[in-house]
Amino acid sequence: MTSRILQPTEEHLEHAARRLREGGLVGMPTETVYGLAADASSATAVASVFTTKNRPNDNPLIVHVSDAEQLKPLVSEWSGTVERVVDRFWPGPLTLVLPCTEVIGSHVNAGHPTVAVRAPLHAVARRLIEAVGRPLVAPSANRSGHVSPTTAAHVVGEFPDSSFPVLDGGPSAHGIESTVLSLARDVPVVLRPGAVTLNQLREELDRVECPVIGEQVAAPGTSPRHYAPETPATLVRTDELDQVLSESTVPAVVLAFGAREAWGEHAVVEMPEDPEGYAHALYDSLRRADALERRVILVERPPLQGGLWRAINDRLRRACVERV
Numbered sequence: 623m624t625s626r627i628l629q630p631t632e633e634h635l636e637h638a639a640r641r642l643r644e645g646g647l648v649g650m651p652t653e654t655v656y657g658l659a660a661d662a663s664s665a666t667a668v669a670s671v672f673t674t675k676n677r678p679n680d681n682p683l684i685v686h687v688s689d690a691e692q693l694k695p696l697v698s699e700w701s702g703t704v705e706r707v708v709d710r711f712w713p714g715p716l717t718l719v720l721p722c723t724e725v726i727g728s729h730v731n732a733g734h735p736t737v738a739v740r741a742p743l744h745a746v747a748r749r750l751i752e753a754v755g756r757p758l759v760a761p762s763a764n765r766s767g768h769v770s771p772t773t774a775a776h777v778v779g780e781f782p783d784s785s786f787p788v789l790d791g792g793p794s795a796h797g798i799e800s801t802v803l804s805l806a807r808d809v810p811v812v813l814r815p816g817a818v819t820l821n822q823l824r825e826e827l828d829r830v831e832c833p834v835i836g837e838q839v840a841a842p843g844t845s846p847r848h849y850a851p852e853t854p855a856t857l858v859r860t861d862e863l864d865q866v867l868s869e870s871t872v873p874a875v876v877l878a879f880g881a882r883e884a885w886g887e888h889a890v891v892e893m894p895e896d897p898e899g900y901a902h903a904l905y906d907s908l909r910r911a912d913a914l915e916r917r918v919i920l921v922e923r924p925p926l927q928g929g930l931w932r933a934i935n936d937r938l939r940r941a942c943v944e945r946v
Contacts, residue, residue, distance in 0.1 A: 627774045630746045630789050638789055639753035642667075647674065647784075649763045649777040650750055651791025652742040654715045654799050654817060655770040655905070656777050657686070657760025658786075659750070665729040668759055674784065677766040682732040683759040684717050684800070685739040688751045693739055696757065698723050703827070704805055710826050713741040713748065715796055715817035719804040730759060736806045746791040762799065763788075769851050769908045769941070772797050776909065797902035798933055803830075815933035817901070832932075848940040851908045855919035855942040863922055872917035877907055879922055889914050893922070897930035904934065908941065 626649075628634040638648045642659060645667040650659040658675060660667040662685050672679060687693045690708050694700060697720040704720065722737035731737050739757075742748060751758055762770040763777040771777045772794040801816030803823065812820060812832040823830050853875070858866050860879075867874065867885045875889045876882070882890050891907050891914075894900045911919045921942055925931050 626778055626785070627788050627790050630749070630791060634787075634789065635746075635749055635753055638750055638787060641787070642750075642754045642758065643756075645670075647671065647786040648750070649774065649786060649788030650747055650758070650760050651744055651774070651789060651794065652686075652747045652760070653744045653795045654742075655772055655794050655797070656763045656774065656788070656791075657747075658763040658777075659686070659758045659760040661754065662686075662726075662730055662757040662759045665727060668729045671759060671761065674781065675761065675764070675766045677761065680732050681766075682734060682738055683730050683761050684802075685726070685730060685737055686747065686751060686758045686760045687739060687741050688748060689713070689741055692751075692757060693741070696722055696725050696737055696739060699806075701805070703810070706826055707803070707805070707823075711818055711822075713743040715743070715800040716740060717800045717802045717814075717816075719802060719806055719813065721806050736804070738802060740800055744791055744795075746789055750789065767848055767850055769849055769905050769912075770799065772902075772905050776906075793902075793906075795902070797904055797906075798937055801933070815936050817930070817933065819929050820932065821929065849905070849908075849937045850941045851912045851919060853912050853916065853919045855908070855911075855921060857923045857938060857942045858920050859923050863920070866920060870918070874918045874920050875911040875914050875916045877911060877919065877921045879924075889916060897924075897934060900924065901930055901934055904937065 642661050645664050648659045650657045660671045699721050717738050717740040719736050719738045726737045764771050764780045774788045774790040777788045796817040799816050801818040802814035804811045804813050810827050810830045820832050873887045877891050877893050879895050884890050
């Protein structure tokens with residue numbers, strides 16, 4: 623299994639770049655999560671991404687570019703607002719949704735008049751894009767709707783029967799996906815909260831809307847159920863946790879804040895209490911909880927605050943079935 627995991631040497635990067643230029647797939651590290659990369663200009667390669675992930679065709683892909691110059695041929699509008707946001711947040715975990723040119727086909731944007739695009743910060747991702755010389759699509763390297771991968775081993779574990787190589791860039795720094803910001807409307811709209819917070823965006827933009835998105839829109843990661851572990855999961859308030867566990871008739875795994883003693887037959891996965899640490903640990907913790915093979919995962923509800931907690935709660939809301 624590990625023979626598919628490649629250290630990002632110049633030789634391995636060139637091997638991966640050649641594979642992508644020839645229409646193949648590569649597991650690519652980014653600072654958010656690992657992506658399943660393919661040549662964005664190849665409809666056949668992009669179709670292979672959808673097939674491999676079993677991804678719905680109405681779910682558009684994010685195009686990854688090396689810089690703003692590689693972006694410009696893909697978009698039909700380049701305003702002062704776009705320039706300002708790109709200067710502040712790129713390279714980094716911010717995806718922009720912009721009106722696109724005919725260079726972007728429906729195989730990438732699911733027929734929308736826009737394209738979602740970002741320039742990743744991760745050094746290996748940037749070197750790979752530059753080596754290929756073309757923009758890449760790179761949705762999370764997991765089965766559609768499942769927990770996103772934050773290590774190379776997670777990617778191989780998701781696709782054990784595939785042969786595509788995975789470049790090992792270490793654990794993802796942020797651990798959750800990029801913020802998706804639409805600049806295709808009169809007022810900028812956050813379509814998916816992520817590693818760039820609303821307050822950070824408001825430092826550059828006079829007005830930003832951040833609605834709760836409950837259905838698939840022109841951005842990835844917005845379907846009602848997403849980021850989900852194999853084991854059924856539910857959010858539980860801290861003041862209800864003891865009672866829920868005492869009444870549970872099946873063994874559970876609890877994602878709990880800080881150090882907690884185990885409740886009888888129930889297992890505990892400790893979660894950091896700061897938002898950066900929690901986000902970094904979230905997907906790996908959900909995978910660890912799955913591996914414990916209990917009947918249910920109970921997630922102690924994080925603070926319903928702004929900042930990065932907004933993105934964390936968005937991921938958990940889609941991953942968990944709310945307890946009634």
